[in-house]
Amino acid sequence: MIDARGLVKCYGDKVAVDDLTFEVKPGIVTGFLGPNGSGKSTTMRMIIGLDAPTKGSVTVNGRAYADHPAPLHEVGALLEARAVHTGRSARNHLMVLAATTGIPKRRVDDLIDLVGLTDVASKRVGGFSLGMGQRLGIASALLGDPATLILDEPVNGLDPEGILWIRNLLRSLAHEGRTIFVSSHLMSEMALTADHLIVIGRGRLIADVSVADFTRQASSDLVNVRTPEAERLRALLVGNTVHVTATSPGRLEVIGLTSDEIGDIAQANSIAIHELVPHQASLEEAFMELTRDSVEYHTTVRASA
Amino acid sequence: MSTIELLSPIAIPMMSADESAKLRVTQNRVVRSEWMKMRTLRSSWLTLGLAIASMAGIGIIISWSTANDWANMRPRQKARFNPLADPLSGLFLAQLAIGVLGVLLIAGEYSTGMIKASIGAVPRRLPVLWAKLLVFTSVTLATMLPAALITFFVSQKLLSAQHIQTTWSSPDVARSVIGVGLYLTVVAALGIGLGAIVRNVAGAIAVLVGILLVLPVIASALPQTWGDRVNKWLPSNAGQALMSLGSDNTTLSPWRGFAVFCGYAAATMVVAAVLLKRRDA
Ligand SMILES: Nc1ncnc2c1ncn2[C@@H]1O[C@H](COP(=O)(O)OP(=O)(O)OP(=O)(O)O)[C@@H](O)[C@H]1O
Ligand SMILES: [Mg+2]
Numbered sequence: 290m291i292d293a294r295g296l297v298k299c300y301g302d303k304v305a306v307d308d309l310t311f312e313v314k315p316g317i318v319t320g321f322l323g324p325n326g327s328g329k330s331t332t333m334r335m336i337i338g339l340d341a342p343t344k345g346s347v348t349v350n351g352r353a354y355a356d357h358p359a360p361l362h363e364v365g366a367l368l369e370a371r372a373v374h375t376g377r378s379a380r381n382h383l384m385v386l387a388a389t390t391g392i393p394k395r396r397v398d399d400l401i402d403l404v405g406l407t408d409v410a411s412k413r414v415g416g417f418s419l420g421m422g423q424r425l426g427i428a429s430a431l432l433g434d435p436a437t438l439i440l441d442e443p444v445n446g447l448d449p450e451g452i453l454w455i456r457n458l459l460r461s462l463a464h465e466g467r468t469i470f471v472s473s474h475l476m477s478e479m480a481l482t483a484d485h486l487i488v489i490g491r492g493r494l495i496a497d498v499s500v501a502d503f504t505r506q507a508s509s510d511l512v513n514v515r516t517p518e519a520e521r522l523r524a525l526l527v528g529n530t531v532h533v534t535a536t537s538p539g540r541l542e543v544i545g546l547t548s549d550e551i552g553d554i555a556q557a558n559s560i561a562i563h564e565l566v567p568h569q570a571s572l573e574e575a576f577m578e579l580t581r582d583s584v585e586y587h588t589t590v591r592a593s594a
Numbered sequence: 595m596s597t598i599e600l601l602s603p604i605a606i607p608m609m610s611a612d613e614s615a616k617l618r619v620t621q622n623r624v625v626r627s628e629w630m631k632m633r634t635l636r637s638s639w640l641t642l643g644l645a646i647a648s649m650a651g652i653g654i655i656i657s658w659s660t661a662n663d664w665a666n667m668r669p670r671q672k673a674r675f676n677p678l679a680d681p682l683s684g685l686f687l688a689q690l691a692i693g694v695l696g697v698l699l700i701a702g703e704y705s706t707g708m709i710k711a712s713i714g715a716v717p718r719r720l721p722v723l724w725a726k727l728l729v730f731t732s733v734t735l736a737t738m739l740p741a742a743l744i745t746f747f748v749s750q751k752l753l754s755a756q757h758i759q760t761t762w763s764s765p766d767v768a769r770s771v772i773g774v775g776l777y778l779t780v781v782a783a784l785g786i787g788l789g790a791i792v793r794n795v796a797g798a799i800a801v802l803v804g805i806l807l808v809l810p811v812i813a814s815a816l817p818q819t820w821g822d823r824v825n826k827w828l829p830s831n832a833g834q835a836l837m838s839l840g841s842d843n844t845t846l847s848p849w850r851g852f853a854v855f856c857g858y859a860a861a862t863m864v865v866a867a868v869l870l871k872r873r874d875a
Contacts, residue, residue, distance in 0.1 A: 334874075339714065339875040341874060372709075373707065374708040376702075377635060384634075390619050390715065391617055392617065403604075403607060457604050
């Protein structure tokens with residue numbers, strides 16, 4: 290359980306985090322989303338006390354992080370920037386962290402195996418690839434068997450297998466009742482991993498919403514349908530709140546119904562469906578729509594679907 | 595979401611309740627961690643090796659070449675030779691190696707980002723600083739005091755071939771030789787403190803060299819009356835009073851000087867502690 294109240298962080302004139310109040314609950318994965326520079330990493334650093342809030346406070350399980358007698362058992366964190374001495378081996382890095390709180394060597398070895406670094410554990414971290422560094426960061430976050438995990442863009446640099454593995458790992462950890470707080474820029478990734486979303490822009494809270502609600506709103510937008518009986522289906526679907534356009538012969542674009550509903554109607558009327566595709570980019574678009582006004586660094590070319 | 599539940603869960607190694615109940619951060623554990631940190635970096639061994647080699651190597655080479663050359667040396671050179679101070683002159687290079695290592699041990703964590711992991715594990719922060727101080731000053735004393743003793747005795751053995759040696763029981767000798775170990779131990783503390791304050795390896799080394807070597811040179815350019823009053827209070831001059839032979843009013847008395855040097859190091863550590871506690875990591 291993370292409880293942030295009125296968090297403010299200023300760096301000189303720059304307000305990085307602006308009056309953020311939110312809760313992160315145990316037993317689920319909470320995604321932390323926002324465009325570049327919106328204050329995600331800053332907020333996470335404040336939770337573990339690396340940066341002091343200018344105003345407000347944040348507690349983990351009822352106490353400021355620094356007030357826990359066994360901090361690594363309370364919170365495991367993977368930060369944005371690599372927090373490793375490049376001259377030390379992966380195993381020694383974990384060993385020195387483990388030593389501060391009496392974690393046995395056996396656990397260090399278990400975690401090295403878990404993240405798949407067994408073969409390179411005695412190599413200097415300086416030579417690690419981005420993904421290997423990220424795996425080491427995950428091992429150090431898990432070191433103290435923490436009740437709360439804070440991960441800043443954990444999939445950054447991971448290959449598809451690694452991304453799937455992380456997704457799976459986070460789900461498993463949440464399932465054990467832990468609090469999981471994970472940042473990302475990718476709405477689509479969060480839709481697959483998270484149960485709840487906290488969205489910020491320019492340091493302010495924009496949305497605190499369940500993924501189910503967010504996706505329902507977003508994906509109800511548009512569904513592409515391909516069917517040999519386009520005209521008949523179109524007649525069946527159109528209604529007050531439903532808008533159907535024929536994009537090309539045999540193809541329809543439906544707004545206002547979910548793909549489930551369209552499929553059911555087609556089935557009930559014995560219409561063959563060859564393709565039924567909820568508009569894939571809609572989540573990302575919904576996210577961009579949500580944060581449009583608070584994007585700090587606009588690109589000049591508009592992203593297209 | 596249902597698609598995810600289908601994936602097989604990952605078995606995360608858990609700790610038994612018994613084990614996790616014992617996971618407190620204690621100063622002792624942080625000391626152990628810092629000791630491991632120091633041992634597991636190649637730069638520690640290299641720099642410490644350099645300090646020992648400077649201390650012993652320079653002194654022994656000076657003694658050996660003096661003993662060999664003695665017959666050919668001019669009277670003025672002979673008069674200038676001191677069988678205690680000259681063999682200990684490796685100190686001037688050794689102090690840089692020790693100071694640099696002190697800086698590396700903490701500023702190296704800032705340059706690599708390791709400090710975030712260190713402070714994340716010990717969020718009260720100060721135990722990390724005290725542990726570094728304890729570990730590194732202990733290592734320095736435990737290596738440099740023996741290095742000074744070995745340098746002294748080997749040198750006297752070499753010099754005895756020309757009967758120009760001194761003995762342990764002569765005036766100033768024991769204090770000077772042991773003083774080398776003590777002086778370097780305080781330099782170690784100074785390095786840690788400066789590293790923590792400046793947080794940048796190159797910057798902290800520059801400040802260290804400035805304090806130990808450049809400051810005395812600048813101060814020696816002061817007018818005599820001023821200089822005599824100011825010079826002896828400079829950190830390195832005060833500290834090196836411990837190795838002085840006889841005393842005059844241009845140096846502090848040995849133990850007073852050493853106490854002043856300790857005072858500088860302590861003040862540096864206090865500033866380092868306050869800043870470590872206050873600043874964002
Ligand atoms: N140490 C610092 N000093 C000055 N400004 C900072 C510092 N850290 C962050 N900022 C500023 O605060 C703002 C928030 O940065 P932060 O890194 O928290 O964003 P983010 O959401 O993590 O971005 P990204 O998605 O790119 O990782 C940015 O404008 C950044 O420039
Ligand atoms: Mg970030």
